[in-house]
Amino acid sequence: MRDILNDLDRDPIDPAASIRAEGRKNLPKRFYKEVSTRAGDSGFEILLDGRSVKTPARVPLAVPTQALADAVAAEWAAQEQLIDPMTMSLTRLVNVALDGVANTREEVADEIVRYMGSDLLLYRAEGPEGLVARQAEHWDPVLAWLDETYGARFFLAEGIRHVAQPEDMVARVAAALPREDVLALAALSTLTALTGSAFLAVALLGGRLDADAAWKAAHVDEDWTIERWGEDAEATARRTARELEMRAAVRLLDLRKA
Incomplete structure (x- = not known):
């Protein structure tokens, strides 16, 4: 059991590495018949044949809502003859939150804040005109929402030249991070790394964007x-894996309060 859960605790931000690692060893066999949930002292727990699932750090795999517990349990129930950790994104994210983020909340939040100082949405292409217009279409509404919601305005830059952002503006958005909510922080950290934008992660948290809009942005x-030069199969596979992880993080944000 412990080896399996260690697999599930693998870093969700690098799914390509996880895929390669899984290819180097055999997947474990499914050893349980029934998956269920129950309300416990730590929240809603996941049960395999009536026994509580533990994280790699040996704490109960428990979440705050029945909806999230049902979603995690569904991942375990969906396993057939073998247990494939790459199909259990929510379970892995919850493990990361409970075992990792719970002990490093401030560090995780501070890393998200560091992204804000050089966020993807602030660095615009110098050309061609069509790309510049598309960036503005997808990115400007998010920046406008940050201004309306938090009173935070930022400087835009062209190309890769670094432009320092006002610390007080960054601080206003940073104050929105739920530092006591380890599940949300785990999801936001994953979203920030996968999208390259803490602002997109905050917009997802605040309900300004849905998963589709954030992924496109x-x-x-x-x-x-890709529209001009095409995409190779390996790049497509990497992108698909990253999108699955991104959507799992969005589900975690939604279901933790459902």
């Missing part, structure tokens, strides 16, 4: 290139 430049 994060891949404006990449989609522009």
